[in-house]
Amino acid sequence: MSILVLGGAGYIGSHTVDQLVNQGFDVAVVDSLITGHRAAVNTQARFYEGDIRDKDFMRTVFDQEEVEGVIHFAAFSIVPESMKSPLKYFDNNTYGMTALLEVMTEFDVKKIVFSSTAATYGEPKSIPIKENDPQIPTNPYGESKLMMETMMRWADKAYGIKFVALRYFNVA
Numbered sequence: 001m002s003i004l005v006l007g008g009a010g011y012i013g014s015h016t017v018d019q020l021v022n023q024g025f026d027v028a029v030v031d032s033l034i035t036g037h038r039a040a041v042n043t044q045a046r047f048y049e050g051d052i053r054d055k056d057f058m059r060t061v062f063d064q065e066e067v068e069g070v071i072h073f074a075a076f077s078i079v080p081e082s083m084k085s086p087l088k089y090f091d092n093n094t095y096g097m098t099a100l101l102e103v104m105t106e107f108d109v110k111k112i113v114f115s116s117t118a119a120t121y122g123e124p125k126s127i128p129i130k131e132n133d134p135q136i137p138t139n140p141y142g143e144s145k146l147m148m149e150t151m152m153r154w155a156d157k158a159y160g161i162k163f164v165a166l167r168y169f170n171v172a
Contacts, residue, residue, distance in 0.1 A: 002026040002065045006052055006100070007073030008045065009036025012115060012171050016071060017042045028065045030058070031074065052096045055103055062107040069111035070104065072097075075148075079119065079141050086140035093144035094151075101155045109161075112152065116165040120146040131167070 003020055007013040008029030013036070020027045027045040030052060031038075041047050046065070050057040052074050061067075075093040076082070082089045104112070119142030120135040137143040152163040 001068035002028045002046075003069055003071060004028050004030065004061070004065060004067045005045070005071045005073065006030050007036065007075065007115075009033060009038055009041050009047075010073055011040075013071075013073035014040035014042070016073070017045050021045060028061065028067070030061055035076075053092070053099045055099050058099065058103045059106070062103055062109070067107065067109050069113070070100070070109060071113045071115075072100065073115045075115070075145070077117070077141060079139050082139050082141035082144070089140045089144045090147075093141075094147045097148040097151050101151060101159075101161065104161060105155070105159045110159075112161060112163045114148065114152060114163055114165045116145045116149055116167045117142060118167050118169045120149065120167060 003025050005013055005017050005027060008017045009031035017027055017029055021042045021044045029041050029045050030048045030050060032051045033049055048061050052058060074096060076089050120137055121129050121133055122136040122138040122142065124133060135146050137146050149165045155161045156163060
């Protein structure tokens with residue numbers, strides 16, 4: 001049984017892959033290498049270059065791997081760019097989640113850890129932000145991540161896909 005790390009050639013993803021490998025997990029990585037780096041992927045992890053929006057590609061990965069769970073870091077994440085190119089963010093981030101959840105459902109994979117963002121909260125009314133504070137994004141990046149969280153919530157109700165959304169501000 002493997003853990004599939006999407007976006008595992010990026011900054012957060014590659015460090016997560018290292019930690020998983022160091023703890024003895026069997027790890028597979030999917031990354032398009034648009035912003036990730038192949039050299040960042042731990043050599044003990046199996047690597048697949050492709051786009052999570054490509055369901056045929058993802059089916060091939062799920063066919064080859066006995067996926068126990070998914071950790072999802074594969075998203076565009078630059079706020080100013082999202083303001084200039086919102087449809088790029090909704091296509092990559094939001095449609096990417098749709099395609100992923102469809103393939104996970106086909107292969108009966110029921111666990112996902114999702115790298116969301118504190119940008120889903122928008123301009124907070126109070127500090128510190130609490131997890132149950134209102135989520136009112138102020139940019140397409142935050143909106144796309146909130147939509148992805150909403151999709152997972154509905155996929156849990158419909159298909160039993162359990163998820164955790166990590167809403168951090170800065171990773172380092």
